[in-house]
Amino acid sequence: MRQLSRRGFIKVAALSGGGLVLSTQLSGCGSEAVLPDAAAGALRPNAFLQLLPDNSIILQFHKAEMGQGTATGMATLVAEEIGVDPLSLKLEHAVNHSAYADPDSMMTGGSASMKANFTALRQAGAVLRELVLSAAVQKLKVDRDRLDIVDGAIYLDGKDSGVRPGELAAIAAGLPVPDQSKVKLRDAADFRYIGHDSTRVDALAKVTGQAQYSIDQGWDGVAVAAVQRCPHFGGSLASVDEAPAQQAPGVRQVIRLEDKIAVLADSYWQARTAVALLKPKWNKGAAGGLNSAQITAQQRALITAGEGKQVRDDGKLPGADANWIEAEYRAPFMAHAAMEPLCCVARVTAQGVDIWAGNQGPDILAVQVAGALGRSKSEVRVHNAWLGGAFGRRLSSDFAVEAALIAQAAGEPVKVQWSREDDMQHDNYRPAAMTRFRAAIKNKQVVAVDAGMASPSLIAAVIPEMGAGYAPWMPEGMLKWVGGMAGNSDTTSTEGIVSSDYQFDAFHVRYVAQKQAVPVGFWRSVGQSQNAFFMESFIDEMAHAVGADPVAFRLQHLAEDSPRRRVLNEVVKMSGWGSAPPGRFQGVAVVEAFSTKVAQVAEISIERGSIKVHKVFCAVDCGLAVNPDVVRMQMESGIIFGLSAALKNAITIEDGAVQQSNFHDYQVLRMHETPEITVQIVSGGELPTGVGEPGVPPIAPAVANAVFAATGQRLREMPLRLS
Amino acid sequence: MPDYKLRINDAEFDVNVEGRTPLLWVIREHAGMTGTKFGCGMGLCGACTVHLDGQPVRSCSMPVQAATGKSITTIEGVSADVNALHPVQQAWLEHNVPQCGYCQSGQIMSAVALLDSNPNPDDAEIDAAMAGNICRCGTYPRIRAAIHSAAEKIAVKEIG
Numbered sequence: 001m002r003q004l005s006r007r008g009f010i011k012v013a014a015l016s017g018g019g020l021v022l023s024t025q026l027s028g029c030g031s032e033a034v035l036p037d038a039a040a041g042a043l044r045p046n047a048f049l050q051l052l053p054d055n056s057i058i059l060q061f062h063k064a065e066m067g068q069g070t071a072t073g074m075a076t077l078v079a080e081e082i083g084v085d086p087l088s089l090k091l092e093h094a095v096n097h098s099a100y101a102d103p104d105s106m107m108t109g110g111s112a113s114m115k116a117n118f119t120a121l122r123q124a125g126a127v128l129r130e131l132v133l134s135a136a137v138q139k140l141k142v143d144r145d146r147l148d149i150v151d152g153a154i155y156l157d158g159k160d161s162g163v164r165p166g167e168l169a170a171i172a173a174g175l176p177v178p179d180q181s182k183v184k185l186r187d188a189a190d191f192r193y194i195g196h197d198s199t200r201v202d203a204l205a206k207v208t209g210q211a212q213y214s215i216d217q218g219w220d221g222v223a224v225a226a227v228q229r230c231p232h233f234g235g236s237l238a239s240v241d242e243a244p245a246q247q248a249p250g251v252r253q254v255i256r257l258e259d260k261i262a263v264l265a266d267s268y269w270q271a272r273t274a275v276a277l278l279k280p281k282w283n284k285g286a287a288g289g290l291n292s293a294q295i296t297a298q299q300r301a302l303i304t305a306g307e308g309k310q311v312r313d314d315g316k317l318p319g320a321d322a323n324w325i326e327a328e329y330r331a332p333f334m335a336h337a338a339m340e341p342l343c344c345v346a347r348v349t350a351q352g353v354d355i356w357a358g359n360q361g362p363d364i365l366a367v368q369v370a371g372a373l374g375r376s377k378s379e380v381r382v383h384n385a386w387l388g389g390a391f392g393r394r395l396s397s398d399f400a401v402e403a404a405l406i407a408q409a410a411g412e413p414v415k416v417q418w419s420r421e422d423d424m425q426h427d428n429y430r431p432a433a434m435t436r437f438r439a440a441i442k443n444k445q446v447v448a449v450d451a452g453m454a455s456p457s458l459i460a461a462v463i464p465e466m467g468a469g470y471a472p473w474m475p476e477g478m479l480k481w482v483g484g485m486a487g488n489s490d491t492t493s494t495e496g497i498v499s500s501d502y503q504f505d506a507f508h509v510r511y512v513a514q515k516q517a518v519p520v521g522f523w524r525s526v527g528q529s530q531n532a533f534f535m536e537s538f539i540d541e542m543a544h545a546v547g548a549d550p551v552a553f554r555l556q557h558l559a560e561d562s563p564r565r566r567v568l569n570e571v572v573k574m575s576g577w578g579s580a581p582p583g584r585f586q587g588v589a590v591v592e593a594f595s596t597k598v599a600q601v602a603e604i605s606i607e608r609g610s611i612k613v614h615k616v617f618c619a620v621d622c623g624l625a626v627n628p629d630v631v632r633m634q635m636e637s638g639i640i641f642g643l644s645a646a647l648k649n650a651i652t653i654e655d656g657a658v659q660q661s662n663f664h665d666y667q668v669l670r671m672h673e674t675p676e677i678t679v680q681i682v683s684g685g686e687l688p689t690g691v692g693e694p695g696v697p698p699i700a701p702a703v704a705n706a707v708f709a710a711t712g713q714r715l716r717e718m719p720l721r722l723s
Numbered sequence: 724m725p726d727y728k729l730r731i732n733d734a735e736f737d738v739n740v741e742g743r744t745p746l747l748w749v750i751r752e753h754a755g756m757t758g759t760k761f762g763c764g765m766g767l768c769g770a771c772t773v774h775l776d777g778q779p780v781r782s783c784s785m786p787v788q789a790a791t792g793k794s795i796t797t798i799e800g801v802s803a804d805v806n807a808l809h810p811v812q813q814a815w816l817e818h819n820v821p822q823c824g825y826c827q828s829g830q831i832m833s834a835v836a837l838l839d840s841n842p843n844p845d846d847a848e849i850d851a852a853m854a855g856n857i858c859r860c861g862t863y864p865r866i867r868a869a870i871h872s873a874a875e876k877i878a879v880k881e882i883g
Contacts, residue, residue: 068822200819200821204816207820207824208801267744269744338825339768386825388823420768629819637861641859662764664767669861
């Protein structure tokens with residue numbers, strides 16, 4: 001069966017007291033000389049690939065697969081260049097190492113993996129191919145030009161020579177490794193896997209229950225911890241009587257940290273049952289009494305007082321001679337609510353620290369854990385796993401730091417298993433946000449747009465964490481760039497509006513970073529997750545204000561060379577824009593996010609007072625579609641994820657704590673509520689852009705605009721509720 | 724703590740746990756089968772779906788004491804090995820259903836139970852049977868298509 005090896009698990013089982021088996025020495029792979037996860041007898045020309053004598057090829061997968069298809073994409077890139085089926089590769093999760101920070105780090109986010117690794121991973125594959133073929137030249141005594149690797153076989157003059165790459169590993173080990181930057185890549189016209197549909201490399205393991213997630217890490221006998229955390233953000237543990245838990249069956253120990261109490265037991269249910277017996281008293285901290293209405297009111301006050309920074313001031317706003325329209329848009333805090341609640345196994349010994357957890361940033365996590373424990377980064381090994389969803393949540397290190405602190409305090413390894421309630425109430429939330437727009441109309445033309453935006457700054461929130469994680473290897477210029485984005489210049493909070501390519505005589509944006517107590521983090525499509533709703537809804541409002549068709553108005557205000565025109569025109573064709581069936585109504589939105597262009601038309605009706613989405617048409621331009629089926633899949637995924645946000649859920653705050661706890665009060669879209677989705681890829685070009693996030697932003701405004709067409713109600717707050 | 728005898732995928736297990744321990748955790752931690760997943764603990768998401776005498780149940784909210792004497796089937800028991808996948812698993816591969824994959828064991832268990840009781844469901848029947856299984860990656864359209872494909876595969880197999 002093809003699946004990721006349970007290497008981490010095996011190591012723990014095989015070694016007592018820690019330590020890591022390292023058998024291969026490689027130079028020139030970054031500051032650390034030794035690469036982890038070396039297979040015995042492997043030919044390893046670079047950090048990513050190992051060819052074994054039995055002909056198997058191991059790819060060190062250095063990114064996070066949280067559903068978005070990156071594992072399949074990475075496997076496709078290297079397999080194409082080597083000349084093997086991507087499904088034949090054996091994937092292992094790469095342990096954190098500086099060798100994987102090139103080309104772009106081990107972090108997975110911003111829909112950037114395929115774009116950033118497209119050339120480098122192909123080069124890695126081509127290096128292995130050329131090294132093997134150099135050995136074939138020696139063995140078969142023929143010129144290189146007559147040789148190739150096809151379907152995992154050495155081909156001579158276009159025919160299977162009978163020789164397999166694995167047989168050549170020993171010879172190849174004595175040959176010089178080709179220069180990665182000079183190795184010839186396959187011609188795009190010859191691609192057999194890139195640009196073609198194929199089964200995902202993780203599919204078989206995931207339909208047989210064999211795929212290993214965070215929750216499947218650990219070993220027999222490891223302590224399992226359940227935790228009560230202070231429900232009030234920024235609060236702390238005042239007092240607790242530990243006795244009820246101490247006396248409960250299976251309990252090993254009770255560990256207190258500043259703002260939580262953990263019960264370690266022989267099994268999860270024992271730990272969960274025992275921790276629930278505790279009645280801790282909490283200090284509410286500064287956020288006590290805080291609620292969602294106050295946060296919204298503060299945002300409105302900040303915007304209307306003109307606080308913050310002018311982040312866009314194209315052209316001069318007209319005066320009183322123009323006719324102004326105004327609108328206020330709002331979006332709530334959102335939980336990630338990945339299907340897999342957080343879980344982390346931590347082992348802290350004098351020899352080193354091991355963390356087993358599906359995560360989006362092993363480098364960042366290693367630095368954060370090291371900092372919390374007072375250890376050095378090089379002592380922390382982060383063992384990744386498949387992620388049972390993440391949507392940005394597993395980019396935060398909090399859950400790993402917590403597990404490491406509990407393990408250190410307990411003096412034994414621990415598996416910290418979060419409940420759904422823990423996961424929902426102790427998330428780092430998509431920031432609640434507000435944008436107040438004004439538009440100036442003269443002679444039935446919109447001439448100016450003026451936006452005032454307020455939300456907690458993501459970059460300000462994560463800089464202490466990510467900055468520390470990146471600092472050791474991030475180029476200085478980049479660090480300054482990230483630093484410069486903090487606070488009122490945070491483009492992750494303003495993207496989609498500050499960067500909008502709609503053309504008006506004047507386009508002004510002011511942003512104020514709100515300081516408040518609710519922890520915030522990256523949430524699938526980040527600022528665009530709310531800003532596209534704001535911008536694309538207000539564009540619709542402006543169109544109606546001047547009596548224009550929403551598509552015609554967008555085309556009028558998009559430059560001739562706007563990259564969004566192509567997908568907009570395509571979705572108009574696909575959807576039969578303007579000719580919805582009786583009782584059905586259409587709304588449109590078009591967004592550029594993470595360099596990918598997506599247009600969507602939602603076809604809805606109003607059924608018994610609620611919004612029913614029947615069909616969604618989606619046109620996407622993501623450059624080269626490495627695996628078109630994964631692109632379609634991600635558009636479907638983004639639309640359905642975005643519909644949950646558009647129609648269903650919100651996190652609300654009362655007394656500095658989250659009110660929702662599970663899927664009964666934080667509802668998500670289910671199958672019977674899912675529309676028929678049609679995706680058209682209009683891509684082209686030589687390089688890919690990402691698809692994990694860009695499908696999300698357009699759907700909420702497309703639905704809201706359709707609701708306006710159906711009812712005349714302009715819904716300016718997510719989730720959308722008819723009055 | 725009492726001993727319970729469980730029959731999981733045609734194998735017998737003796738487990739020593741509190742009777743109210745959810746079947747899910749017994750399957751995962753005591754029987755050592757980790758394909759069945761924990762999602763919500765309240766029977767709201769379906770990630771933990773297993774069969775009890777052929778009926779789909781949410782193992783996260785079923786006490787182990789209620790499962791004794793019954794035949795329990797988990798994702799590991801759906802097919803003998805990768806060369807003999809269940810038609811539902813085959814259809815899942817053909818339609819490239821899984822994304823993060825975490826909910827898919829539960830989805831597949833619900834789909835297998837549906838097709839066992841209704842060999843040719845229409846969309847509304849599929850929606851009704853699958854309404855208890857959440858997928859945050861949004862694989863619903865592919866699941867629905869895959870269930871139709873699996874129904875065809877099973878029909879062909881039975882005629883053949």
